[in-house]
Amino acid sequence: RKTRIAILFGGRSAEHDVSRASAANVLRSLDPDRYDATAIGITREGRWIVAGAGNGAGTGSGALAIPNDGPQLALLPGGQGRALVLDGHTTVRDLPAFDVVFPVLHGPNGEDGTVQGALELSDVAYVGSRVMGSAAAMDKDVAKRLMRDAGLPIVPYVAMSAMAPIAYDDAVAAVGSPELFVKPANMGSSVGVSKARTAGEFDTCCKLAFRFDSKILIERSLAPIREVECSVLEDATGLIRASQLGEIVPSDKHGFYSYDAKYLDADGALLRVPADVPPALADRIRELAIKTFRVLGCEGMARIDFFLHGEQAFVNEANTLPGFTDISMYPRLWEATGLPQSELMDILIGHALERHKRSR
Numbered sequence: 001r002k003t004r005i006a007i008l009f010g011g012r013s014a015e016h017d018v019s020r021a022s023a024a025n026v027l028r029s030l031d032p033d034r035y036d037a038t039a040i041g042i043t044r045e046g047r048w049i050v051a052g053a054g055n056g057a058g059t060g061s062g063a064l065a066i067p068n069d070g071p072q073l074a075l076l077p078g079g080q081g082r083a084l085v086l087d088g089h090t091t092v093r094d095l096p097a098f099d100v101v102f103p104v105l106h107g108p109n110g111e112d113g114t115v116q117g118a119l120e121l122s123d124v125a126y127v128g129s130r131v132m133g134s135a136a137a138m139d140k141d142v143a144k145r146l147m148r149d150a151g152l153p154i155v156p157y158v159a160m161s162a163m164a165p166i167a168y169d170d171a172v173a174a175v176g177s178p179e180l181f182v183k184p185a186n187m188g189s190s191v192g193v194s195k196a197r198t199a200g201e202f203d204t205c206c207k208l209a210f211r212f213d214s215k216i217l218i219e220r221s222l223a224p225i226r227e228v229e230c231s232v233l234e235d236a237t238g239l240i241r242a243s244q245l246g247e248i249v250p251s252d253k254h255g256f257y258s259y260d261a262k263y264l265d266a267d268g269a270l271l272r273v274p275a276d277v278p279p280a281l282a283d284r285i286r287e288l289a290i291k292t293f294r295v296l297g298c299e300g301m302a303r304i305d306f307f308l309h310g311e312q313a314f315v316n317e318a319n320t321l322p323g324f325t326d327i328s329m330y331p332r333l334w335e336a337t338g339l340p341q342s343e344l345m346d347i348l349i350g351h352a353l354e355r356h357k358r359s360r
Ligand code: ADP
Pocket: 155, 181, 183, 187, 188, 189, 190, 191, 193, 219, 220, 221, 222, 223, 225, 227, 256, 257, 258, 305, 316, 317
């Protein structure tokens, strides 16, 4: 029989819209002969609503819609065919138990281990990293501490909480540069990220980042940089491999790879696949990508992002639920490495099912 898969998308994070675009693309790439797909949308308020069943649900438009009304779930039915209702909300419709869940969610409340914890409790197989790997990669401060401890090259930074503010001059002294990148510790898609060159700008940048998190990072701004990304994939046997590299070239008008450059401006950035990087350096970056994946406890998949400053490579971040929109790097790099997206889905789902089987 077909594998019954639930696609979880939307969610309460600032990356809600990106997730809807990713989910549409994931649904499209599932082989209808092998999978029965149900799309479950999470509204911006956090309600779980059945958005559509059937693999066709994602076709047609660029992003998957969440209906205002519809069968509402509190939590997914568990692996045994039981409906698990954890918070007293109503389960309106009897959905079949799912064999596997694919959380196509980005940012807090989706990519950070929270949904993964809920899925552990409901005893269902799910794609990607578990609680610890998700949380460790999502929190850029925690991730960088782990990477530094493992000897991985990272850009100098300090973390700051609203409780213990750091003055511009002290931040400059700590990271060794008057130009600073300020970003929320837990976010993605460049939401809340900006660059400061003066004490005044620093104040504005910190306020912006604090809108999204109570902890922010202040990093040395590297210039000039190149941004290079590598997709990492673990299969059901535990084999971990790294893809070809891709390069992002943000257009000059955006200054850096901002949210607008990523998603709103069609010419905001150029994606170059494969990246034009000397073979020895590319191999080293692929090695660093796999090492980062292991150090952070990632499973299944992650996209590891790098900054190149001359010949020097820095690990910037790991994204455990990378974008899956039709222009996104993660699936694109696998395509370029010879793995079509429908086969990529098979491997991700195979890994999830095997891990769940072994844990029982
Ligand atoms: P996100 O998880 O939101 O993608 P990033 O740390 O990747 O956060 O920052 C978003 C973008 O900001 C990067 O892709 C890059 O263009 C720019 N950026 C971030 N940190 C630095 C830095 N230290 N030096 C130069 N550019 C940076």
